[in-house]
Amino acid sequence: MPESTPFTSRRGLLFGTAAVGAGALLAGCTSNEPDDEPAGNDDQPAAADTPGKAVTIGFAGPQADHGWLNAINDNAKNRAKKYSDVTLEITEGSNDTAAQIGQIETLINKKVDVLVILPADGKALTQVGLKAMRAGIPVVNLDRIFNTPQAYRCWIGGDNYGMGLNAGHYIGEQLKDVDDAKVIELAGLDNLELTKQRTQGFDDALKNYPNIKKVARQAAEFTVESGQAKMAQLLQAQPKFNALWNHDDDQGVGALRAIEQAGRDDFVMVGGAGALAAFQAIKQDNGVLKATVLYPPTMAASAIDLARALGQAKGVSGLSEFEIPSSLTLYSAVVDKDNVDQYMPTGFK
Amino acid sequence: MTQPVSPPRDSTDKVPSTGQLPAWRTTVARADVRTLSLLGVLAALIVVGGITKPDEFLDTRNLQLVLTQGSVIGVVTVGMTFVIMSGGIDLSVGAIVALASVWATTVATQEYGFAGILFTAVLVGVGCGLVNGLLIAYGGMVPFIATLAMLASARGLALQITDGATQIVTIDSVLDLGERDAYILGIPPLVLVFAVVTIIGWLILNRTTFGRRTVAVGGNAEAARLAGIDVRRQRLYLYLLSGLCCGIAAFLLIILSGSGQNTNGNLYELDAIAAAIIGGTLLSGGRGTIVGSVLGVLIFTTITNIFALNNLQSDVQQIAKGAIIVAAVLVQRRTASTT
Numbered sequence: 283m284p285e286s287t288p289f290t291s292r293r294g295l296l297f298g299t300a301a302v303g304a305g306a307l308l309a310g311c312t313s314n315e316p317d318d319e320p321a322g323n324d325d326q327p328a329a330a331d332t333p334g335k336a337v338t339i340g341f342a343g344p345q346a347d348h349g350w351l352n353a354i355n356d357n358a359k360n361r362a363k364k365y366s367d368v369t370l371e372i373t374e375g376s377n378d379t380a381a382q383i384g385q386i387e388t389l390i391n392k393k394v395d396v397l398v399i400l401p402a403d404g405k406a407l408t409q410v411g412l413k414a415m416r417a418g419i420p421v422v423n424l425d426r427i428f429n430t431p432q433a434y435r436c437w438i439g440g441d442n443y444g445m446g447l448n449a450g451h452y453i454g455e456q457l458k459d460v461d462d463a464k465v466i467e468l469a470g471l472d473n474l475e476l477t478k479q480r481t482q483g484f485d486d487a488l489k490n491y492p493n494i495k496k497v498a499r500q501a502a503e504f505t506v507e508s509g510q511a512k513m514a515q516l517l518q519a520q521p522k523f524n525a526l527w528n529h530d531d532d533q534g535v536g537a538l539r540a541i542e543q544a545g546r547d548d549f550v551m552v553g554g555a556g557a558l559a560a561f562q563a564i565k566q567d568n569g570v571l572k573a574t575v576l577y578p579p580t581m582a583a584s585a586i587d588l589a590r591a592l593g594q595a596k597g598v599s600g601l602s603e604f605e606i607p608s609s610l611t612l613y614s615a616v617v618d619k620d621n622v623d624q625y626m627p628t629g630f631k
Numbered sequence: 632m633t634q635p636v637s638p639p640r641d642s643t644d645k646v647p648s649t650g651q652l653p654a655w656r657t658t659v660a661r662a663d664v665r666t667l668s669l670l671g672v673l674a675a676l677i678v679v680g681g682i683t684k685p686d687e688f689l690d691t692r693n694l695q696l697v698l699t700q701g702s703v704i705g706v707v708t709v710g711m712t713f714v715i716m717s718g719g720i721d722l723s724v725g726a727i728v729a730l731a732s733v734w735a736t737t738v739a740t741q742e743y744g745f746a747g748i749l750f751t752a753v754l755v756g757v758g759c760g761l762v763n764g765l766l767i768a769y770g771g772m773v774p775f776i777a778t779l780a781m782l783a784s785a786r787g788l789a790l791q792i793t794d795g796a797t798q799i800v801t802i803d804s805v806l807d808l809g810e811r812d813a814y815i816l817g818i819p820p821l822v823l824v825f826a827v828v829t830i831i832g833w834l835i836l837n838r839t840t841f842g843r844r845t846v847a848v849g850g851n852a853e854a855a856r857l858a859g860i861d862v863r864r865q866r867l868y869l870y871l872l873s874g875l876c877c878g879i880a881a882f883l884l885i886i887l888s889g890s891g892q893n894t895n896g897n898l899y900e901l902d903a904i905a906a907a908i909i910g911g912t913l914l915s916g917g918r919g920t921i922v923g924s925v926l927g928v929l930i931f932t933t934i935t936n937i938f939a940l941n942n943l944q945s946d947v948q949q950i951a952k953g954a955i956i957v958a959a960v961l962v963q964r965r966t967a968s969t970t
């Protein structure tokens with residue numbers, strides 16, 4: 283039997299047309315337009331800061347494949363726009379070490395004045411950091427730290443241990459009058475060092491409260507889907523507990539969904555990172571989520587501030603030092619309903 | 632669905648030219664033993680769960696939980712089973728689920744409400760399946776490469792649409808389907824969909840010419856062609872079917888997680904392939920059963936559940952999961968070969 287050639291057959295044609303039509307229809311549905319403007323940080327450049335020498339800042343980060351990294355890019359761009367004397371050279375984000383090295387080398391060749399680098403992998407990009415420093419370009423290392431301090435002029439980043447510590451203290455204070463309080467932890471991706479640091483901080487803080495015991499810990503993967511799946515299991519495993527710390531607000535969307543599906547509301551939940559959805563839930567104050575511990579994406583804006591100061595050979599206003607510090611660890615503030623309005627503009631999607 | 636059901640058919644009785652009764656009988660018996668050994672593995676897991684955490688594990692809510700968590704990957708696995716049985720592979724299922732779930736939850740799609748989300752999810756799934764099918768059946772591409780390319784592109788497109796953000800669903804009629812109030816006679820709607828997809832899949836594979844053709848193409852494509860089967864068209868339909876399953880799974884995932892995210896469906900391809908293989912589907916094609924694949928999914932989900940209830944950490948979970956896969960396959964091999 284000869285095979286019909288479906289491209290010319292009527293059925294094939296109809297099929298093709300239907301597919302193209304459906305495709306056209308669908309294409310209209312990819313828009314996310316009506317979204318609000320991405321929230322920037324609070325915005326005025328530091329007071330009494332007059333424009334100075336023109337500075338070109340090169341910025342290289344990983345691919346912005348989730349909300350927090352997206353916010354990093356937005357913060358850097360918006361901050362640079364506020365300064366009339368700053369030109370930002372931003373590269374296409376990449377998670378590939380080799381690609382990011384190439385991008386940074388291009389920035390070095392372009393002779394930018396200062397580099398801000400958020401490496402996809404801190405250890406793997408140490409060499410290119412060194413190369414920039416040797417070429418006389420000061421490097422501001424953002425968050426994921428290089429192997430050696432020689433590879434950066436200034437490191438600025440979040441405090442994972444402090445995040446756990448502050449989450450633990452907040453929960454400890456909430457539960458200090460409860461006898462035999464039970465706490466559970468929904469951690470992030472377990473093969474990352476930062477997850478271990480967060481858990482360590484959390485455990486250390488809880489040691490100050492002898493009435494509290496951590497009864498369960500499961501690791502999700504920073505995704506909504508994994509947050510829902512792991513939280514559903516945790517809720518089944520622990521019919522009664524008093525508080526929950528979730529490392530990440532992205533997976534927290536899934537965790538909250540699981541909590542809603544299980545119909546549970548008999549505990550306090552604290553989040554992590556500082557997503558807009560979490561801030562909104564905290565403000566509404568009608569669910570279990572009462573607070574979140576920051577891992578502030580505004581660090582990218584501060585990195586631009588530092589890079590500009592380096593380019594203009596200034597210190598940091600408010601400190602008596604002539605030079606900017608070599609290392610800045612940001613504080614992981616706890617945001618609850620009392621201060622949520624202040625942080626709302628920094629929330630990311 | 633958890634019944635051993637009737638002996639799922641095996642390939643050899645459908646490949647033309649062989650058809651003697653004794654051979655047919657042994658094949659059926661072998662397939663049956665395979666399914667029974669899977670049920671044995673599942674029963675052993677249930678005993679372990681029941682002993683270690685009697686109150687939390689042996690509980691209606693936990694049964695509902697396990698079945699719900701298994702529904703999304705279960706629907707994907709049904710489609711994957713068809714593809715693998717035909718001698719192909721679909722590496723793009725996870726990426727298609729991600730793309731469909733993201734496309735169906737954009738602000739623009741959500742304006743069309745429940746129907747818009749369902750329609751978009753299914754159509755995106757089918758559309759991706761169509762592209763896969765055309766590339767493989769008529770473009771002459773190897774399934775591994777064509778679907779690998781789809782994996783990359785679909786994930787990229789999903790990332791482009793979301794821009795890395797989590798798209799939260801605000802349509803109540805969609806969200807309500809994931810709540811306890813929507814349970815029908817104690818059965819979550821997601822599980823119902825999973826059951827219906829399983830039954831339809833079983834019927835297609837065992838009671839239609841489409842099913843026989845699939846097995847024939849997987850057993851020996853050249854023989855199937857000589858027997859008058861349009862092998863290329865059959866392949867096209869199979870990848871369409873897999874895409875359709877991904878679209879349905881994406882809709883279930885939207886209900887379950889209340890959102891769309893470009894990281895959805897992470898490594899589904901491996902989970903679905905593993906479940907199908909554990910279920911007795913031959914990776915080279917020509918043999919497999921829907922019941923086996925579904926049991927494979929349930930074994931995986933039950934393992935995850937028991938680990939979580941016992942508060943085992945990720946490292947231990949992963950090691951044990953690998954060991955259990957090997958054990959399950961070995962048990963099956965042994966029982967199947969001794970008959």
